[in-house]
Amino acid sequence: MTWKTLDDMDLKGKRVLTRVDINVPIKDGEVTDTTRIERIAATVQDILSRGGKPVLLAHFGRPKGERLEDMSLQPLIPAIETVIGTPVVFAADCIGEAAATVVDGLADGSVALLENTRFHPGEEKNDAALAAEMAKLGDIYCNDAFSAAHRAHASTEALARLLPACAGRLMQAELSALEAALGSPERPVVAVVGGAKVSTKLDLLGNLVAKVDTLVIGGGMANTFLAAQGLDVGKSLCEHEMTGTAAEIVVKAREAGCTILLPKDVVVAREFAANAENQTVAAEACPADAMILDAGPEAVEAITEAIRAAKTLIWNGPLGAFEIEPFDRATNAAARFAAERSANGLLVSVAGGGDTVAALNKAGAANDFSYISTAGGAFLEWMEGKTLPGVAALG
Template identity: 60%
Template sequence: MTFRTLDDARDLAGKTALVRVDFNVPMEDGRVTDDTRLRVALPTINRLREAGAKVALLAHFDRPKGKVVPSMSLRYIVDELCEVLAAPVQFAEDCVGDAARAALAELPLGGVVLLENVRFHAGEEANDPAFAAQLAELGDVYVNDAFSAAHRAHASTEGLARLLPAYAGESMRRELDALDAALGKPQKPVIGIVGGAKVSTKLDLLKNLVSQLDRLAIGGGMANTFLFAQGIDIGGSLAEKDMADTARAIMAEAKTQGCELLLPVDMVVATEVRPGVAARTVRAGDALSGDDKILDAGPETVARLAAAMDASKTLIWNGPLGVFEVPPFDAATVAAATHAADLTRAGKLVAVAGGGDTVSALNHAGVSDDMTFVSTAGGAFLEWMEGKPLPGVEALRTQ
């Protein structure tokens, strides 16, 4: 892809690299409960250290809204970062000004310093040029390794990239390569799976995908809206009935674009959502009671989806097919995910997934490591799928 990466950087020895990372990690009682986002940054940090650069890490934590909130300080993750990096990590009490300059002056070549929460300054989220300039004063090069924050035009994600030689880090590069393989220049045919609760939250996504894909399977609560729009009885299921016209318009656009829309042909229903509840499988069009709720796709729908995957070369997946958190309504998601993983391991499918509950669903199915790429980026992943430019990525594009 046409983005500057660390392969394009020259003579990093003795320079200070300002590296935007995503360290917005889950915390409990002052301790990191999941270090995934710390580990994701290691390849970039280590590559810069080995090149002889000073590494200054820029990150946000939570939403302090431009004020210093002690409980949202990044100092609480320093010990965990030292542990995963297996090297000392210094901490600076601020991300700009005297404290940051002093920390960098004392840092040896190959050393790492974590600068305080950039969102303690109102200029960060405002993408204030003056604040971006204060950040830029600290370094010689800028590296963005936080794809998950790339959809925000903030000072540390977009403004700073305009002021220094800017490159994508290793994690960012991997994400961009995977997304290019899924939607940019994919092997065709391409199938998409989109699940989730509401059509209204994924309108832009659906409209973009029907113009990009050969097949699109819709599951989860949003499939109920499409079934309702076709006059199919959905009982007391979750649905956005006021979106019926929109659903019909999407179906019409899919037909115009030559995108085959795969909706459930059978469903698993129950009167309540709890583990082990009595459930039954019904066909689309069967009469349902007002207490019946569609909570998962049925086995025939899964078999149809598996056959569609067999006929495809690329899969892009966002959202579960049912209420996977509550067995037995995880069956369709697990079966579809397992089939996708089998095809991927066999080299028959490029499978890229991410956004929303997708990561949790694939972890639940035990197949995350078998997919080609699983993005944890959330909003940025969705906006990319919607076809929207991401400010933090565009700032890295080669001219």
């Protein structure tokens, strides 16, 4: 699909209602991680440089339509001002007189931050009347919150249909990266999908086998696929009730010409603990009293060879229990290899969702991936082939 960007808009003198995701962690009234604020800086600074007036709309936490003091956006102002480098004026509501007074009085070069959209019950109900009240505050709508684009809320979907709408720089980068990875990728395409449960990623796996050339399955999910082949996985995390579904996915992959890579060897231990006594065994030789906690060196070699042959890589989820050593080795090795290929211009690599960012950061590989998505649910739903309401509304 096509969508407009800030480049398509005349921003001079315009009030730009900018939906952002600044749902950041706070401790003792201070922001402890400014990553999401840093991600919106390019959009806000671009609007300012072109004479526009950024009016930020955002949610924070889950107040469920109630005005809760501990979920106010006001404490975020010092962090936003530091990152963006410009004054931020706060409005105690996102609609009505309180908001209009701040927006109407906004000086050139300043930013307005409106109070938590979820303080209104109509936000999560995608209420048209609430969206219409928000629309009164702006001339242009800019959505820079890809991570909230899978929700049809008043500030992400209904509002986009009431004003000239475009994607912000972060949204534009996310959509461009995902289009490059799944829409019209350079082949061969490899997808690495890890994590604990097959049941949470059924739609994802079903969509990927029809779109990629090789699907690497790791983590606890791999145990379910190994069990589906009749292998004993001992005390490993495994959804035995999902083995039939796993077998169906294998058949679907075969019909689509997609190769599924499961570990030929695994690292097993008797306890889930850092530096637990462990051994590497063939996948079919897991002891009955042990659990599989990582892919083995032979499996890693097969994964890196698949990545070496690929032009495009999609990564979602770790290959093992990456949080504790030494069961982070497979994830680290494969991630670092992919990062090196990406840094050398040999691979387009897109990663995101769940524990993925943490795993790649721990491996020291994140900075060299072509694109890391900070969106969880939205990233997964896009990869599942679903339509995201917040994106569709921009078309």
